Amino acid sequence: MNSRVQFCEALLTRLMGLRDADTGVWSGELASSALSTALAAIALAGEDEAHNRLAADGAAWLVAHANPDGGWGDTSASPSNLSTSLISRAALRALARRGLIDGAACEAVLTRADVWLDARLKGAATPERVAQALGEVYGDDRTFAVPILAFLAMCGDKEEAWLHVPPLPFVLSLLPQGLYRFFRLQVVSYALPALIAVGLCRHICVARVRGRRPGWRWLAGALLRRLETLQPSHGGFLDAIPLTAFVCLALQHAGFGDCAVAQKGYAFLRQSVRTGGSWAIDSNLRTWVTSLATRGVVAARSWLPNGDTLVPRAELERIADWLISVQLKRRHPFTGAAPGGWAWTDLPGGVPDADDTSGALVALKRLQQAGCVAEVIPAVRAGVGWLLGLQNRDGGLPTFCRGWGHLPFDRSCPDISAHALAAWAAWRDDDIWTLDEKRRLDMAMQRVAEYLKREQHATGCWIALWFGNQEAAQGRNPVVGTARVVDALRAVRRLLTEAGMATEVEAMLSAGERWLIEAQQPDGGWSAGTTATAEETALAVIALAGGSDACVDAARRGQAWLVAAGRDEGYRPSPIGLYFSLLWYHEKLYPLVWPLDALSCG
Incomplete structure (x- = not known):
């Protein structure tokens, strides 16, 4: 038996x-996040003794996971960045003032953080300089910049800092x-809870600094009711720890910390904490990683000589039934x-999006x-239509709206x-569409x-939006972007050729x-940065294998x-994932599901 077969079997x-024993699908595990930990710790601090213990554990985790250069990155494998370092330092200072962490270790970490930030900002971290630097990072997008500035004002001891928080x-x-789409809002569609809570908080706090009555406070009741309609049953907006923490903090500082929205948010943060005191950026990507794992498992089952034994068909039926059950x-x-789409998770905070719907x-x-004999057609018709x-x-297609x-x-x-x-091409030839529906599908694929x-790009590549590379210029990842497009174009090649687009597709x-x-490295791997990763290499292999x-x-x-x-050291997850507002993450299953699929090609 050759090494590739043996390794594929082991993988x-x-x-x-x-897999999760109860469902037969995969939940995965996201990287712990310094940014999430800092925000959640501050949101919970001061509520009661139990919350203070969680906040103290979070502070200790931040102290232990500062980078050697003094800053913090989005994951333990990430270089220091401005946003996470600002938030982590502010959180530690605020928690130290409350007596939730002390000692020489914390002071040493804060001193190194001051040095790193002063160097990054080319001077002391004044509100003016911080606002300018964040503007350079995020441009016109206020989705993350304004909540960060608001958080720094909340953690600081100078009320005047609110005057530097944009409305x-x-x-x-x-x-x-x-x-909404007609107003060209400066926040993205998924950030509506932050728009409401942080916007209201900033309005009230600025009025307080200026000694005025906040003009829009009379709308607070209606705004809180709007938040209630957006908040899922378990309290976590989008199942995202940063977003939920921002909302809770803003409501606290606006004087609404006792409202139902804030209380449900605290409950979500409590249940999301990890052993060791940290928080991830989100609860899980269960639906997404299950879709990816399914593709790899089915490919390996078909390619390996004993694939049917390793993966009985009954297990595939369980996966199919679960995917159908979590369609919205x-x-x-x-x-x-x-209705008809899939979210990244089956938890209440998930929102349907194009990538997860296509993956399912x-x-x-x-x-x-x-x-599999599961009845999938109603779900497929609804998903394709969505x-x-x-x-x-x-x-093109956007993510959410x-x-x-x-x-x-x-x-x-x-x-x-x-x-x-690729999703449309997968189902286009099935006998489940009317002639008019097929025409609509064909037109959509051509568009x-x-x-x-x-x-x-002129070089032949495409740039991915939701995946990047920390070592690459501006964090962009043409390896992932190009691999995903090439893979899809090959899947739809025949259909587009029949539609008269052969020349364009072949080019x-x-x-x-x-x-x-040309992007392949001398050792055979791929990366948009300097060091090849299992994730990028696998996606490139999948794209090229049929060419x-x-x-x-x-x-x-x-x-x-x-x-x-994989044989020598095992795959380490690489932070190639980009979460909301350019937060890096890694997922434990990525370096398993994509290599399994890639090794089963050809």
């Missing part, structure tokens, strides 16, 4: 062993959801999204091809558009292809494949790299 066995148009949240069946209160649809097709309704005028706006995380993007293209043609594919081949002889040769070298790297 498959390990992955199957990481947010929180009153507009009371308008019908369908009107009602209009979502957060974004107003119609592709996974269900793979399960059907593997012999994606069709999300397509933007430019032909059609036509919302001009900010990056709400615009069409190549990686998500390509994923939708995505035209969008991808416009978005392809895009050829340029994308050439870029990936020309040159593509196949590059893919085989990539497979050899995956076997050698």
Whole structure:
């Protein structure tokens, strides 16, 4: 038995062993986050003794996980960055003032943090200089910049700091959801709770500093009711610890800390804490990683000689049933999204989005091809229709809301558009569509292809939105972006050729494949930075494996790299994931599910 087969068997066995016993699917594990830990610790501090213990544990974790240079990164494997370092330092200072952490170790960490921030800001961290620096990081997008500035004002001892926090148009949240996109809001669609809570808090606190009565305070009741309609049953907005903590803190400082929204938020933060005192950025990506794992498991089951034994079909049926069960069946209160989509998690805070819906649809097709007999057609029809309704005028697909706006995380993007293209192509030929429905699908796929043609860089690559590389210029990741688009274009190649787009598709594919081949490192791996990663290498292999002889040769070298790297040291998760507002994360399952899929190719 060759080493690739042996390693693939071991990888498959390990992955199957990481499933949740009750459901038969995967929850994964996100990296602990200094930013989340700092925000949650401050939000809970002072509520009662139990909350203070959690805050103290969080402070101790922050002290233990500062980088040697004095700052903090988004993960323990991330370089220091401005936002996380500002928040972590402010949190530690505030917790120290409250007596929740003390000692020489904390003082030493704070001293090093001061030095790092002074160097990064080219001077003392005054409110003016911090506001300017954050503006350079986030540009016109106030989604994260304003909550950070508000948090620093909350943690500081100078009320005048509120005067440097820009306003947010929180009153507009009371308008019908369908009107939001016409106002070109300076926050993205998923940040509505922060828009309301932080915007109201800033309005009240600035008025207090100026000795005036806040003009919009009379709307507080209506705004709190709006927050109640957005808040899921367990209290966590989007199941996101940073967003929920920002909302709780803003309500505290605005004088509404006892309201139902804040109390449910505290409960969510309490239940989200990890052993050791840290918090992640989100509860889990269960639906997303299950869709990815399904693709890898089905591929390995088909390729390995004993795949049927390692993965009985009954286990695939469990996965199919679970995916169908977590499809959203009602209009979502957060974004107003119609039924039919999938979120990244099955927890109450999940919101349907294009990437997770596409992932679930592709996974269900793979399960059907593997012999699953679960009744998937109603779910597939609803999911495909949901994606069709999300397509933007430019032909691409956004993450959450059609036509919302001009900010990056709400615009069409190549990686998500390509994923939708692959999902549509997977089900297009099934005998479940009327002639008119097939025509609509064909037109949608052609429009995505035209969008991808416009978005392809002159070098042949595409840039991903939700994945990056910390070592790359501006954190961008053309390896992931190009791999995902090439993989999708190959899946839809025949359909687009039949539609008369052969020339365009072949040109895009050829340029994308050439870029990936040229980007391969001498050792056979891929990375948008300097060091090859299992995640990027696997995605490049998946994209190239079905191509020309040159593509196949590059893919085989990539497979050899995956076997050698995994066998020698095992794969370490790399922070290539980009969460809301450019927060880096790594997920424990990424370096398992993608390499398994890649090693089963060809």
